[in-house]
Amino acid sequence: MESDMSSIETLLNGFRKFRELYYEKSPGLYRDLIHHGQNPRFAVVACSDSRVDPAIVLQTEPGDIFAVRNVAALVPPFEQDGLYHGTSAALDFAVRDLSVRHIIVIGHARCGGIEALITPPVGAAPKGFIGNWVSIASAARDKVLQEMPTASLAEKTDACEKEGIKSSLANLMTFPWVAEKVTAGELM
Numbered sequence: 001m002e003s004d005m006s007s008i009e010t011l012l013n014g015f016r017k018f019r020e021l022y023y024e025k026s027p028g029l030y031r032d033l034i035h036h037g038q039n040p041r042f043a044v045v046a047c048s049d050s051r052v053d054p055a056i057v058l059q060t061e062p063g064d065i066f067a068v069r070n071v072a073a074l075v076p077p078f079e080q081d082g083l084y085h086g087t088s089a090a091l092d093f094a095v096r097d098l099s100v101r102h103i104i105v106i107g108h109a110r111c112g113g114i115e116a117l118i119t120p121p122v123g124a125a126p127k128g129f130i131g132n133w134v135s136i137a138s139a140a141r142d143k144v145l146q147e148m149p150t151a152s153l154a155e156k157t158d159a160c161e162k163e164g165i166k167s168s169l170a171n172l173m174t175f176p177w178v179a180e181k182v183t184a185g186e187l188m
Helices: 004-023 027-036 086-097 112-118 128-147 153-172 176-183
Strands: 042-047 065-070 102-106
Touching: 004 027, 042 086, 065 086, 086 102, 086 176, 102 153, 112 128, 112 153, 128 153
Parallel strands: 042 065, 042 102
Antiparallel strands: none
């Protein structure tokens, strides 16, 4: 097992490599991003899973996408309750301040958040913050369990991952400023 210092050194070496391969070879790009700000065309809602970094999966350059990452790539419905809404705040900024033209929701196979949703402990919901968060997609889970009662757990989870994306897309339209821009043809 790698020691904590060598783990940190791996990250530091990665940063050095980034500076060498990206920053030093394209200083103009970074100067423009610093001085003129970002102007991404895409907001991407993706899972926090370490295996599916949207910038790597989509092979984008810095400034191309505004990435919003959370467990299971979920978009909650619009709420104005005065509580903390990190995903909603990020989407608000992307749509109203950055004027992105597209919102993309990227789910993935073997999603731990969706697995927590579809296989909660017997007689209980998943514990902690995860249970409350993934409950955003409980209608997706309920649909899958109703339509596929005899399917294997893997098949149910796969279907729930797909239904979760549909749920997130539907929830996007509950945000008035998203719906307005979609209707006006300014956002897809």
